[in-house]
Amino acid sequence: LEFDLTKGALISGTWDQWLKERAQVERLVLHWHGTGSASIALDHLRALAIGPVRRRVTPTIVRLGAAPDRVGLRRLFAVEVELARPTTPTLAGDRAFAHASDVRLRLRAPDGQRLDVRGFATGVTSDQGSATWTYDTRFVPRQPGEWRWQLLIGDGVGSIATTPASFVCDPADPGPGIVGIDAGDPRWLSDEDGNFVYPIGMNVAWAGDYAPYFAALAEAGADTARVWICPWNHPLDKDRRFDPPDFANAAAIDRMFAQAELHGIRVVLVMQFHGALTWDWARNPWNKANGGPCTDAREFWMNGDARERFRRYLDYCIARWAHSPSLLAWELLNEADLCPAAEPEHIVDWHRAMAAHVRRADPYDHLITTSVAHGWNLRGLWAVEDIDLVQPHRYGGDLAKHLDEVPALAGGRKPALLGEFGRGWEAKDDQADSEGRLLRQALWLNWLGDACGAPLPWWWDTHLERQDLVGMFAPLARFVAGEDRRGRHFTRVSAEGEGWTMDAAVAPDVAYAYWHDPASVAEPRAAAVAGLTDERDAVSLSPVLPGTWRIEWWNVGDPTVTPEVAEITVGADATLRLAPGVRSGDVALKARRSDAVPSVTVEPR
Incomplete structure (x- = not known):
C-alpha cells in the first residue's frame, strides 16, 4: 500500500493490489520517505496472530x-x-x-x-x-x-x-571464468574472458558417485552435466524439514562439484523437480503436513510464506555453491509445466520473483534457467527478464524436425538449449538404439541451428553408460573446437539422395554440413547406414564469397580419424560445389574461406 501523505490518499492501483494479495502478507514494514519533517500517527493496527518472540542471544x-x-x-x-x-x-x-x-x-x-x-x-x-x-x-x-x-x-x-x-x-594463474550470455550476440554463451562457449554433455541427474560419469565426459571432450537435487539425490531437507538442513547431503553436493572441477565439467544445478508438487507432494517440506505453509500444492506459487522459505533455500544454495567455477546455471525447477497451479500465470509469477531473487543474491551473476516438458507450454516464462536460458525438453517423435523449435522459442533474444531428450519416457525406448543413432543425429543437426549448446540426452545410466555411447560426444567436441558462431547468421540448405540426406548451415565465409540417413534413426535395429556411394552425390552450397576455401571432411563416428583436407576455388557464381565421393556412415563437413576473419571482436564480458 502506498500513500501520498501530502494529499491524504492512496497512490492509484495499490489498493487493488492489496486486496488481491493481502492473504499472503506475513510481514509489515513501514517506510517513510521524502523531504522535510512531519509527525505521523499510526492508529488501529492489530495483530491477529502472534509469532515467536525472539530474545537477544549473542553467539x-x-x-x-x-x-x-x-x-x-x-x-x-x-x-x-x-x-x-x-x-x-x-x-x-x-x-x-x-x-x-x-x-x-x-x-x-x-x-x-x-x-x-x-x-x-x-x-x-x-x-x-x-x-x-x-x-x-x-x-x-x-x-x-x-x-x-x-x-x-x-x-x-x-x-x-x-x-x-x-x-x-x-593475477598470476587466474582461475576459470563464469559463463554467461555473450554481450555481442545474445543467442550464444561466452566466458568472462570473451571466449565462445558451446556446452556439450548429458544429464547425470543422480548418481551415487559422479566421478565415473564426469571422467567419461571429460575423456570424450564434453564439458557439461545436468544434476538434480531431489528426494532421492541429496535433498537438503532432513525428515522433510529444513531445521537444520541436511548437512551430509549438502557435503555430497560439495563433492560432486569437486569432481566437476577436477574434470572440467560445468553443472546445470536443478533446485527442485516437478514431482515434488505432484506425485511426491506427501514428502514435500512445503506441505503443511510436514510443517510447511501449504495445504495444497497449488498454493506453493503464490503463498507468501512458501516463497520466503524458497528464497532461504536459494540463499543457502547460493552461499554454498555459487563460488564454484563448475556452476554453469541455476535451474529453478524441472519441467514447471507439469506442476499443478490454479492459474498458469502463478507459475510464471513465481519464476519472476525467484529469478529476481537469485539475480540479487548471486555475487557472480550465473545463468538462471528453468525448464518445461513441452516447449509450447508456459511461453510467458521466456519473457521473464531474469530467466536467461530457454530450456524445453523433447521425447519421442521425429527429433530432427523439432531441434529448430528450441532456439525459435527464444526468438533470437536469449540463448536456448534442449535440456533433455530421448526416444521415449521409458528406459527401454532408447536401449533398442544400441548404436546411439538418435544421439549422433541430434548432436550434429543441432550444431547447424542456433541452439547455444548441444542437446543433453537423458538416459545417462541405462543407455549411454551401459551401451558405451559417451564417446560419441568426442567427434563433435573436436569438430567445434576453435569455432565461433557469434555474429554470423546462417542460411539453412538441404538436399537428398538415395539413402542419405544432407543438411547444411551456410554463411558467406563459413559453412557446415552433415550427411546422414534419417531412416536408420527411425528404425535403430535396421542395417547400418550405407553412406555416400559415388560422384552423383555431389551437392552445392550457396551463396558464399568467391575465393579459395579450405574443406575438411570429418568421420563423425570415429574421433581418432584425422579429417581429410582439400581446397576448392569458388567463382563468381558464389557456389561451393562439393563431391564427397565414396564414404561410409555419417559424414560432416567444415568449409571456411581461407582469408576469412573472425565475425566478432572478442572482448571480456
Missing part, C-alpha cells in the same frame, strides 16, 4: 579458522568459524534454515567497493544446553590487489564481528 566464537593471505585471481578464498550459542526450546512458527546463514563475509575490494557474501552452516552439535555451529564462507575475487575482510556473526538480533584482516589477490 560466542569457539574457533576462527586460518584464512589464506594470498589467493589467485578467480581462485577460492575461504574461512571457517565455529560458534557456540545457548540452545532454546523449539519455538512454534517457521524455523526453516534457522541459523543456517548467520555469518557474512564483509569485503572491501582494491577499488574501494564494498560487498557482503553470505556464509552457510556446515554442521551443528548440541551438548548440555549449548549448540556449536560450524560455518564456512567462500568467495572468489575478481580484482587483483589487496582485499580487506571480516566476518559479521549473528542473526541480526545479537551480532559480533571479527578483527579486520586482509589478503592479496594475485
